[in-house]
Structures are given as structure tokens and as C-alpha cells.
Amino acid sequence: MKVVFYLSASIVLFLFVFTFIVQNPHDIKVHYYFGMVWDGPIAILLLLTLGVGILFGVFTSGLILLKLKIRLTKVVKQLSRLESNPSAGYEQIKKGGS
Numbered sequence: 001m002k003v004v005f006y007l008s009a010s011i012v013l014f015l016f017v018f019t020f021i022v023q024n025p026h027d028i029k030v031h032y033y034f035g036m037v038w039d040g041p042i043a044i045l046l047l048l049t050l051g052v053g054i055l056f057g058v059f060t061s062g063l064i065l066l067k068l069k070i071r072l073t074k075v076v077k078q079l080s081r082l083e084s085n086p087s088a089g090y091e092q093i094k095k096g097g098s
Contacts, residue, residue, distance in 0.1 A: 017047075 017034040030038045030045065 020046075 021041075024042050026042055027039055028042050028045065030040075032038065
């Protein structure tokens, strides 16, 4: 069911983008620093912006997932230590440390 949803959502998004590109074939000028100018269709600029945004989101999510994976590894190691020596865990709790 997920595949059908993702496929239909992709088709709708593609049709939306395609009709936007067809209706806006105008060229634009983008002025950069130091007098650099880029002339091109607005659709290319928007697709590039979308791509950069997606890459930024994937990179940020990847960093968060990596941080969580490192934290999970530490907790699993701590849990295995406590399972192998339960009295040490009790003493640590009794002292109030972590």
C-alpha cells in the first residue's frame, strides 16, 4: 500500500512540476557576487534550489541519526555491563550516580 501511495504522490508531483515548467519558460538573471550573472530559465533555478534543499535536509538528518546511533551504542554497552554484574548497577543507583 505504501508503494502505491508513493508512486501516486510522485506522479502528482511530477505533473505539477512539469506543468509549472511548461507555463514558465521565461529566462531570468541571477546576480552573484563580484559582478557574476547567470541567465537561465526559472525552472532550472527552482530545481537546483530544491535539490540543494533536499541535500541539506538529508545531510542534517544523517548527522542526527549518527548522533542517535552513537548514543544507542553507549546505552547498549552500559546495559550489557549491568546485566553481567547487577550488583554494580544497584550500588551505582544507591550512590545516585549515572
